[in-house]
Amino acid sequence: MKRTGPASLIVAAVLGGGAGYLFDQLRTSAGRPTFTPQLSLPVLLLVLGAIVILLAVPIYRASHGHTSTPLNPFHAVRIAMLAKASSLVGAAFGGVAVGLILFLLTRPAEPSVGSLSALIGTAVSAVLLLVAGLVAEHLCTIRKDDDDKHTGAGAPGADDSRPDDAGGHYASH
Known part of the structure; x- marks a missing residue:
């Protein structure tokens, strides 16, 4: 299993x-107000990142002795x-929040401070969840063992069908 790459995070955010x-565009074209997340969404994203x-x-402590x-x-x-x-969820939620912010800022009317601050809080919390996920993913990687160094091409027990990922291995390898 490979680490999360920047390309997948960028795709999720875009x-x-x-x-x-598009969601806010469809809501306003139907005569409904723009979407404003409740305060519980940014708090939930922060709690998820901490967990x-x-x-x-x-995992880090056990893998490093x-x-x-x-x-x-x-x-x-x-x-x-x-x-x-x-x-990935942090990137996607951050993208949604930024898309909602962009929609509010492109409207002819000035957005309310409450809705804009809720969206900014959601975007910041989503970025913090993204960072927490990447840090936790780093904590779940282990160092290469001495045995892994000797399993090059042609060595006994070598698996030539699997490319070596320089980004580290997860604890399952």
């Missing part, structure tokens, strides 16, 4: 931005996948 802009990091710290608890590779992969999903 798709989210387009969806947010993801808290779940990844024990800072604890006597053995590393459960299945648990580590689950946390790594949660971290990857969190970074």
Whole structure:
């Protein structure tokens, strides 16, 4: 499993931005008010980011020998996948919030401070979730073992069908 790349995060943010802009465009064309998230959305995104990091710290400690608890590779992969999903969700929600902000700023009427601040808070919280997901994903990677150095092409037990990813391995490898 490879780390989350910038291309997938950019695609998620751009798709989210387009969806947010289009959503508000459709709402206002139907005569409805623009969408304003409640205060609970940014708080929920921040709490999710904190939980993801808290779940990844024990994986880091176990994989780097800072604890006597053995590393459960299945648990580590689950946390790594949660971290990857969190970074993608953060990028998508950040894109949606930016799309909604762009829609508000392109309107002839000046947006209310309350709706604009709620959207900015959502965008900032989404970026913090993205960062938390990337940090947690980094915490779930392990160092290459001495055995991994000797499994090059032609070495006994080498798997030539799998390319080496220089970005690190997840704890399951």
